[in-house]
Amino acid sequence: MPSSRVVLGELAQADVDRLLDAAIRLAKQHLADASEFAPFAIVAGIDGRLHEAEFDLTSLGKHPGSAQIVDATTTQLRAIAPNARGTALTVNTRLSERKTDAVEVRLEHYEGGALLALLPYKRPRFSGAIDFGDLMIFPATPEIWN
Numbered sequence: 101m102p103s104s105r106v107v108l109g110e111l112a113q114a115d116v117d118r119l120l121d122a123a124i125r126l127a128k129q130h131l132a133d134a135s136e137f138a139p140f141a142i143v144a145g146i147d148g149r150l151h152e153a154e155f156d157l158t159s160l161g162k163h164p165g166s167a168q169i170v171d172a173t174t175t176q177l178r179a180i181a182p183n184a185r186g187t188a189l190t191v192n193t194r195l196s197e198r199k200t201d202a203v204e205v206r207l208e209h210y211e212g213g214a215l216l217a218l219l220p221y222k223r224p225r226f227s228g229a230i231d232f233g234d235l236m237i238f239p240a241t242p243e244i245w246n
Contacts, residue, residue: 112211119188127203144186212244
């Protein structure tokens with residue numbers, strides 16, 4: 101993973117790498133079963149174990165927009181942050197300039213690192229495997245531990 105290695109210590113980098121790997125793996129599983137997936141989060145607990153977090157989104161109504169879901173999920177991740185070392189909030193997004201969909205992973209670690217990872221993908225028109233592009237990683241602004 102580029103750029104984050106300068107910012108994060110060895111343990112934090114290992115957490116972020118594991119979170120990203122788990123998030124991408126789970127997103128690919130969801131996409132193999134359906135054309136899109138609901139946002140989800142993976143949390144590295146204080147002990148380093150990874151857990152998929154469940155969120156209460158009932159207050160958002162029947163058909164909330166993805167921005168509403170991300171905001172509500174981020175708020176709930178902040179609430180559990182004292183019991184976590186890192187988070188990976190994963191959403192299905194559209195890269196309009198590239199005219200493709202992407203798996204978006206918002207990674208954060210309590211040591212202060214924040215990254216945005218995008219994995220573009222194209223679904224075949226009729227059948228076949230999803231074509232995944234190259235993973236892109238960018239520095240991001242912390243939203244959980246800020």
